[in-house]
Amino acid sequence: MSFVEVDLTERRTDLAIRIGALQDSNLHARFLGRSPLHIVASPDYLERQGTPPAPEALGRHQIIGFADAPHLNRWPLLEPASLSPQLSGSSGETVRRLCLTGQGLALLSDFMICDNLASGRQVKVLDDQIATPNNRELVHAIYHRNTAFSNRITAFLDYIAPRLRLA
Template sequence: MAVFVQVVERGGFSAAGRALRMTPSAVSKLISRLEARLDVRLLNRSTRKLQLTAEGSAFYDRATSVLADLDEAERAASAGERPAGRVRLNTSASFGTHVLGPVLAQFFEAYPDISIDLVHTDAVIDLLGERTDVAIRSGALKSSGLFARKLGATPMLIVGSPAYLARHGTPTTIAELEQHNRLGFSYSRQVDGWPLLDSGDTVLMIPNGNVQANSGEALRLLAINGVGLTRMASYTVTADIAAGRLVPLLQHCDTGYLEEVHAVYLGQGGHLPARVRVLLDFLAEHARVS
């Protein structure tokens, strides 16, 4: 069972073998024996990749729960042994810079035996395919097999630098905003435009400026440097507004939309490795957004 989980999470027999210090052929034989015992095919094998069957996916979910229970039992029986191991955490650069970075030292003080493999990307990833324990996602969650801990919700602000506004003027109406360089994301989002109130109706302003970026932090820095206007989560620009680097705009046109932020993960909440569980608890307490 443990070998099967390693094969799934590491994407192949060779990678699982390296992790377990076994040969790929030995790993393959164990999986074949497991399939023969269960009388089902768990994995479809090809020259390029492995793919879980429906039965394999269900068995993986149960197997991870069973193994997590064993891990928890061993931890509880080891006289208060501290959580240890590596956690792979995926987050946007904005959340990593403005929320996670300032509190990580506190986490490591509490859990010195845990290490974090931190990956920054604004794109939505496949947690299983990317072998990720926890991912931070913004926006409403779609229905999926993932579990989530809500980390709060944040307003969205249109902002620009004083230098940009001095050159191009400060928009006070939606019509004036249409004449400005609006910087946006280069990938598809749940709402690809900027929702704004116009005489009680919601209109969608498309950010079709001369730069599109795949990172919120890139857009923030472009705005600070006077390239154009952008729309950002409040927590990412609060310090910039306080310092005068950015100016909030058209707040009277705000729809009141709040973008939710969640920590998402695979597996039942009660069947998580201790290293993952304590990170989720820490994030829920110390990495909230508003």
């Protein structure tokens, strides 16, 4: 998952999926749902380092964050905690993989980790301490308002929306 926003016109792209709060633009947006955030770790990391009992204990853990999107390193916790990633990845996929290999705790969207949670490869930590709903959970499809493809885009979104694993 890349955090570079694609310019739809420049890239001749009909539709993009954006996660998080949207900027004002001349694009049309359709809300698709929410993808809740979870603090996760691999079972072997938790076995070695222990499970943090409260948000203030996160500072004693290895935090995996985002190198190219520092705003994603501010976790929406109910109790504010000052966290500085000791390890960073340039994409959500990199952060997910670092977490899977036992490198630390990460805050990731449900759509990225739902299969890992179901298989036990990752475990939720402090799930009741995340402020939800929050803007980082929002998932939208964006596209140009007046395109020749608008009927196809609408049909595609009508088809795909109920099949997405979103809250």
